[in-house]
Amino acid sequence: AQRVTQPEKLLSVFKGAPVELKCNYSYSGSPELFWYVQYSRQRLQLLLRHISRESIKGFTADLNKGETSFHLKKPFAQEEDSAMYYCALIERGSTLGRLYFGRGTQLTVWP
Amino acid sequence: ETGVTQTPRHLVMGMTNKKSLKCEQHLGHNAMYWYKQSAKKPLELMFVYNFKEQTENNSVPSRFSPECPNSSHLFLHLHTLQPEDSALYLCASSHGQGAGEAFFGQGTRLTVV
Numbered sequence: 001a002q003r004v005t006q007p008e009k010l011l012s013v014f015k016g017a018p019v020e021l022k023c024n025y026s027y028s029g030s031p032e033l034f035w036y037v038q039y040s041r042q043r044l045q046l047l048l049r050h051i052s053r054e055s056i057k058g059f060t061a062d063l064n065k066g067e068t069s070f071h072l073k074k075p076f077a078q079e080e081d082s083a084m085y086y087c088a089l090i091e092r093g094s095t096l097g098r099l100y101f102g103r104g105t106q107l108t109v110w111p
Numbered sequence: 112e113t114g115v116t117q118t119p120r121h122l123v124m125g126m127t128n129k130k131s132l133k134c135e136q137h138l139g140h141n142a143m144y145w146y147k148q149s150a151k152k153p154l155e156l157m158f159v160y161n162f163k164e165q166t167e168n169n170s171v172p173s174r175f176s177p178e179c180p181n182s183s184h185l186f187l188h189l190h191t192l193q194p195e196d197s198a199l200y201l202c203a204s205s206h207g208q209g210a211g212e213a214f215f216g217q218g219t220r221l222t223v224v
Contacts, residue, residue: 004153034212043115044201044215086154098144098167099213101154 003027004089006102013077014110021072021105023061023087031089033063033070034099038084047072047085057081077109114138117202117216124192125224132187132219134202141206143185144213145177148199160185192223 005024013019025031035047048056050063050070061072070087087102115136124130134143145157159167160179174196176188185202199220203213 043217046212049212098156098159099154100156103153 003100004087004102006085006087006105008105009103010106010108012108012110015079016076019074019077019081019107019109021085021087021107023070023072023102025068025070025087025089027068027089027091029091031091033061034088034090035059035061035070035072036086036088036101038086038104040083044086077107079109079111082107082109115202115204115214115216117200117219119219120217121220121222123222123224124189126192126194128192129188129190131189132200132202132221134185134187134216136183136202136204136214138204138214140204140214141182142204143179143182144203144205145185145187146201146203146215148201148218150198154201158187189221192221194223197221197223 003026007022011021033050036044037047038044048054048059048061050061059072059074061070063070072085084104084106086104088099090099115134118133122130142159142161144159147155147157156169157171157175158165158177163179163182165177174191178186178188187200199218201218202216205213
């Protein structure tokens with residue numbers, strides 16, 4: 001069963017516009033959620049995790065257990081934010097850090 | 112080189128060939144993973160090794176055979192692959208024990224002809 005859903009395959013915004021990348025999850029327990037990013041010709045890397053409650057490169061994400069969502073937001077998008085974004089989930093209590101990934105959203109920020 | 116290193120970066124092989132993908136990490140991690148990234152599917156976990164022991168085989172066909180001689184090295188041996196096996200194969204490592212963050216290599220772009 002698909003544990004992580006990213007409904008938008010492609011998302012385009014203009015520079016300076018707000019951006020929100022959606023992520024919904026399906027898990028009965030207590031998950032840990034992450035956002036990974038893959039810039040062009042670079043490796044997949046961690047952007048942020050919900051337990052840290054931090055803002056990275058202006059991005060934030062709040063875990064909403066009621067809506068089972070973990071949307072990624074940025075108030076003012078920049079061209080360098082153009083990348084592939086993956087939402088990921090770990091089953092809490094997993095001894096291996098086994099990640100379930102969504103299909104990814106390709107974000108394009110136009111100048 | 113620090114981080115997770117994968118070789119080769121690109122590989123083209125025939126369906127009757129035998130080849131191997133290599134992954135190396137010098138981060139002191141205990142767990143290593145193989146993922147498959149296809150164009151139309153989410154990242155698929157293939158194998159997990161924890162302290163050199165295979166702890167998961169996610170219903171991967173036997174034409175893919177992993178090997179983990181030590182905690183720093185991971186191989187994926189390939190034989191009699193099919194064209195649909197063409198994909199980007201990513202290696203990752205983590206501390207394990209639910210540590211969360213996985214560090215990825217740049218991947219091997221495999222084309223089966």
